[in-house]
Amino acid sequence: MKHSEVDYGDVQGLVRFGYGKMVEASYALLRVRNPAAARAWLRAASVSSGVAMDPPPTTALQIAFTAYGLAQIGVPESVIAGFSPEFLTGMTEESRTRRLGDVDRNAPSQWSWGCGDTVPHLLVMFFAEPGGLTGFIQSCTGQAWSDAFEEMRWLKTADLDGVEPFGFTDGISQPQIDWDRQRDPTKPQIDYSNIVALGEFLLGYPNEYNKYTDRPLLEPDVTSADLLPAEDAPDKKDLARNGTYLVLRDLAQDVRGFWQFVRQATPDDAAAGEKLAAAMVGRTRAGDPLVPIQEEPIPGIGSKPDEARQNRFTYDSDPTGSACPFGAHVRRSNPRNPDFPGRPASLLKRLITMLGFGPKAFRDDLMSPVRFHRILRRGREYGPELLPEHALEPAPPNEPARGLHFICLNANISRQFEFLQNAWIVNTKFSGMTGESDPLLGTRTEVPACPVTADFNLPRDGRVRTRVSGLPQFVTVRGGAYFFLPSLRALRYFAAERS
Amino acid sequence: MTPQSSFMVLAPIEPSREAELRALLDSMNEAPGRVDPNNSLIPFAQFDRLHFSRLVILDDQTTGDVRVYDMEPQSYPLYLAFLGDIDGDAQSFLEELAYRAGDGLRALFSCCEDFEPATDLVKWMRKCETPPIANYVNWQGRTVLRAQEEAKLYDAVQGYLECNAAVLADLPAREVHRRLHRFVQTEKAAGRLTLLREEETPFDWSVRNVLHLVGMPLIFLLALPLLIVLAPFYLFRLRRLEMTDPELCARVGQAHSDGLAAAEDHLVTNQFTAMGSLKPGLVRLLTTIGILSTVNWGARHLFTRGRLARIRTIHFARWVFLDRRQRMVFFSNYDGTVESYMDDFINKTGFGLNTVFSNGIGYPRTNWLALDGCQDERKYKDFLRRHTLPSQIWYKAYPGLTAIDMERNSRIRQGLESASLSEEAAREWIALL
Numbered sequence: 001m002k003h004s005e006v007d008y009g010d011v012q013g014l015v016r017f018g019y020g021k022m023v024e025a026s027y028a029l030l031r032v033r034n035p036a037a038a039r040a041w042l043r044a045a046s047v048s049s050g051v052a053m054d055p056p057p058t059t060a061l062q063i064a065f066t067a068y069g070l071a072q073i074g075v076p077e078s079v080i081a082g083f084s085p086e087f088l089t090g091m092t093e094e095s096r097t098r099r100l101g102d103v104d105r106n107a108p109s110q111w112s113w114g115c116g117d118t119v120p121h122l123l124v125m126f127f128a129e130p131g132g133l134t135g136f137i138q139s140c141t142g143q144a145w146s147d148a149f150e151e152m153r154w155l156k157t158a159d160l161d162g163v164e165p166f167g168f169t170d171g172i173s174q175p176q177i178d179w180d181r182q183r184d185p186t187k188p189q190i191d192y193s194n195i196v197a198l199g200e201f202l203l204g205y206p207n208e209y210n211k212y213t214d215r216p217l218l219e220p221d222v223t224s225a226d227l228l229p230a231e232d233a234p235d236k237k238d239l240a241r242n243g244t245y246l247v248l249r250d251l252a253q254d255v256r257g258f259w260q261f262v263r264q265a266t267p268d269d270a271a272a273g274e275k276l277a278a279a280m281v282g283r284t285r286a287g288d289p290l291v292p293i294q295e296e297p298i299p300g301i302g303s304k305p306d307e308a309r310q311n312r313f314t315y316d317s318d319p320t321g322s323a324c325p326f327g328a329h330v331r332r333s334n335p336r337n338p339d340f341p342g343r344p345a346s347l348l349k350r351l352i353t354m355l356g357f358g359p360k361a362f363r364d365d366l367m368s369p370v371r372f373h374r375i376l377r378r379g380r381e382y383g384p385e386l387l388p389e390h391a392l393e394p395a396p397p398n399e400p401a402r403g404l405h406f407i408c409l410n411a412n413i414s415r416q417f418e419f420l421q422n423a424w425i426v427n428t429k430f431s432g433m434t435g436e437s438d439p440l441l442g443t444r445t446e447v448p449a450c451p452v453t454a455d456f457n458l459p460r461d462g463r464v465r466t467r468v469s470g471l472p473q474f475v476t477v478r479g480g481a482y483f484f485l486p487s488l489r490a491l492r493y494f495a496a497e498r499s
Numbered sequence: 500m501t502p503q504s505s506f507m508v509l510a511p512i513e514p515s516r517e518a519e520l521r522a523l524l525d526s527m528n529e530a531p532g533r534v535d536p537n538n539s540l541i542p543f544a545q546f547d548r549l550h551f552s553r554l555v556i557l558d559d560q561t562t563g564d565v566r567v568y569d570m571e572p573q574s575y576p577l578y579l580a581f582l583g584d585i586d587g588d589a590q591s592f593l594e595e596l597a598y599r600a601g602d603g604l605r606a607l608f609s610c611c612e613d614f615e616p617a618t619d620l621v622k623w624m625r626k627c628e629t630p631p632i633a634n635y636v637n638w639q640g641r642t643v644l645r646a647q648e649e650a651k652l653y654d655a656v657q658g659y660l661e662c663n664a665a666v667l668a669d670l671p672a673r674e675v676h677r678r679l680h681r682f683v684q685t686e687k688a689a690g691r692l693t694l695l696r697e698e699e700t701p702f703d704w705s706v707r708n709v710l711h712l713v714g715m716p717l718i719f720l721l722a723l724p725l726l727i728v729l730a731p732f733y734l735f736r737l738r739r740l741e742m743t744d745p746e747l748c749a750r751v752g753q754a755h756s757d758g759l760a761a762a763e764d765h766l767v768t769n770q771f772t773a774m775g776s777l778k779p780g781l782v783r784l785l786t787t788i789g790i791l792s793t794v795n796w797g798a799r800h801l802f803t804r805g806r807l808a809r810i811r812t813i814h815f816a817r818w819v820f821l822d823r824r825q826r827m828v829f830f831s832n833y834d835g836t837v838e839s840y841m842d843d844f845i846n847k848t849g850f851g852l853n854t855v856f857s858n859g860i861g862y863p864r865t866n867w868l869a870l871d872g873c874q875d876e877r878k879y880k881d882f883l884r885r886h887t888l889p890s891q892i893w894y895k896a897y898p899g900l901t902a903i904d905m906e907r908n909s910r911i912r913q914g915l916e917s918a919s920l921s922e923e924a925a926r927e928w929i930a931l932l
Contacts, residue, residue, distance in 0.1 A: 085750070095761060214750075432903050434901075448766050463671070464929060
């Protein structure tokens with residue numbers, strides 16, 4: 001395949017880096033006060049790119065827009081209309097809330113931001129190394145900032161040292177982006193691979209179907225002169241190239257509720273409690289998987305001891321779910337399944353499988369291949385640390401909020417984030433089960449004619465499964481929105497002076 | 500075994516009474532997309548042989564697509580389609596319908612052409628019946644009654660496990676199975692559970708089934724010499740068409756999309772209706788007939804136990820020709836959201852989608868009929884959404900059960916029918932609980 005390399009200087013850094021060293025971060029949710037002033041601030045903003053620098057920078061600035069935000073700063077409607085329907089209609093569209101599990105306690109009407117008048121226009125993300133954040137924010141938010149924006153809300157983050165609020169090591173498993181486009185996605189994937197097509201995470205490049213995801217393509221003119229051409233339509237300018245969609249959800253975590261429930265389910269035995277919690281997550285608190293590591297390498301998973309220990313596994317070794325329950329959070333969110341059940345190596349075997357005469361056990365072939373549903377997670381925690389042992393104590397008055405500002409990047413919100421959230425996380429019928437949704441993220445809301453939604457089953461080999469019933473809702477959605485994270489060129493296009 | 504069958508009553512709507520019909524249909528719903536199963540017009544819940552039913556106004560917005568072939572769009576009548584998937588034969592079911600829901604049906608059908616107060620309802624429905632060219636049933640022989648019995652059995656088993664969790668926890672699989680078998684025997688004897696034996700397969704159905712099983716391949720064999728001679732010409736023509744047939748995959752408008760979405764995702768199962776015009780010419784028509792006859796044969800004889808190729812989420816599906824085979828409608832009932840349904844198809848059975856649907860005007864470009872096409876995921880999804888119609892009324896007899904749920908329940912029941920299982924079988928069986 002002949003193609004140009006990705007211009008990292010045009011990509012916002014968050015796509016390439018998690019900014020792990022910059023442990024301080026704060027996200028501003030903004031509404032545009034004055035479009036011209038907003039564009040002026042955007043023109044002056046020094047947005048961090050994906051170029052690797054030596055020494056690495058100590059601060060980073062990233063900017064994303066909602067569809068309303070684009071309209072507010074004066075991007076023509078005809079241009080905005082080229083973005084995806086999910087982005088245009090937003091996270092709170094009524095039928096979408098049903099699919100995402102944003103109902104009852106999670107309903108947008110209960111959110112502290114993101115619904116109606118509190119839909120942000122812009123998301124401006126500030127990252128800094130220890131001690132640097134306040135100064136960095138000050139340096140970016142002078143008079144020009146105040147003229148341009150109304151600060152709707154600041155989302156503060158906390159550095160819990162790689163551990164999410166429930167106490168589990170987080171951010172271990174990420175897809176490896178095929179930046180150099182070495183892999184041919186049209187080849188059937190017989191074994192699980194962690195390498196995912198560039199176009200799944202960056203618009204303007206071929207995705208896992210080897211196609212270009214729909215996006216606004218502009219006629220070349222003065223305003224779009226600086227934009228890159230579209231690879232699949234060279235006479236058009238590709239506004240979204242090197243950009244992607246950013247999903248932000250404010251997920252409040254009931255840490256006390258979680259550990260108190262675990263303790264109550266295993267009253268006499270702290271070790272059993274730890275085991276139950278690990279089964280719900282699908283990893284130990286240290287981040288080790290519950291299934292054995294395999295000998296054979298997995299493409300896209302490094303051989304460094306830590307990475308191999310934590311990520312070189314699939315669930316092939318655990319078809320009964322007795323080591324890691326089918327419903328465990330990490331098994332739901334990444335089932336690590338390739339294109340076919342039973343690894344049909346020869347063309348003939350693949351044909352037989354395709355025609356429906358492959359493996360026929362009850363649990364065979366229940367899920368769509370995972371490579372079409374990967375996301376790049378870039379979330380950060382908030383709230384003070386609460387160790388599991390302290391979580392058993394009753395909450396003090398004025399208990400601070402704890403949780404996750406969940407952020408994920410994907411090129412196709414409906415096929416990636418929404419599919420994952422709907423079919424794998426919220427779905428009470430996931431993987432042939434009935435009566436349970438994600439033990440951490442599930443809503444427990446009754447589905448019509450399916451009254452039970454709060455179970456959690458732990459399969460055991462040759463024995464009746466253990467069942468934990470009556471799981472409370474541990475995570476509540478407090479806000480959210482779909483953003484577009486533009487390339488630096490697109491950012492300049494958005495911010496250009498308009499008459 | 501009681502075989503399943505289907506009916507579809509299709510009648511042109513009297514143009515002056517469309518609004519009245521729509522209002523009547525709306526009155527059968529509790530809320531958009533949610534039918535009242537005991538509504539006064541057709542109290543669906545009273546029919547214990549009825550799996551799924553729907554009433555759709557076949558308002559095809561894409562009839563103008565033929566213009567890409569320089570043809571003038573035809574003015575087709577606006578049809579009302581009333582369809583159902585049932586246990587046993589259609590004739591007796593239509594009689595039952597007329598008996599229990601005669602007034603409601605008359606009120607609905609009086610908005611259609613050729614329906615007078617004096618019309619014999621059953622005869623009229625039979626006259627308006629439009630058979631499918633291909634029909635799929637998830638599990639041949641699983642009646643509504645059986646699905647419900649097995650769901651109750653599942654609940655009873657779960658209740659028993661709950662009450663006896665401590666005792667059962669460390670028992671080996673065979674022992675757990677033995678105890679559950681005994682428990683179910685007791686429950687049956689006490690009349691708290693019923694698990695009726697399968698009825699005899701109707702003789703005439705079996706005969707027709709064998710004839711169909713053998714007949715189709717036989718016709719194919721007889722026609723083979725001719726097909727071999729024609730194949731080069733056919734392939735040449737098909738390739739020409741594939742390279743030149745225009746694609747029509749525009750994104751649907753927000754209003755259309757919202758209208759569809761309002762009725763979706765209320766239950767774990769959704770309905771799907773898609774309609775469009777066939778590409779003109781004999782090659783496309785014969786291809787469609789050939790492919791769908793093959794699908795129908797496969798669905799009837801090979802894919803009778805929970806899987807249509809690799810797809811396990813479809814309860815019932817059918818393809819129907821309309822208007823002298825110029826148009827086609829596809830109906831299905833599937834588990835999950837429309838997005839996951841489409842992904843399932845593209846990722847698991849893309850070749851099937853292509854061979855069947857690429858004969859519709861505007862389908863994303865295929866190669867050799869089976870390749871590419873829907874692999875252009877975005878175009879395919881937009882194409883499909885453009886042809887999707889909202890169903891005014893949709894009923895499902897077992898709203899909480901997915902096809903997989905029912906398969907699990909059937910497997911549990913099957914295991915409980917033997918008094919004792921082998922060690923291996925017991926281990927596999929206990930994992931279903």
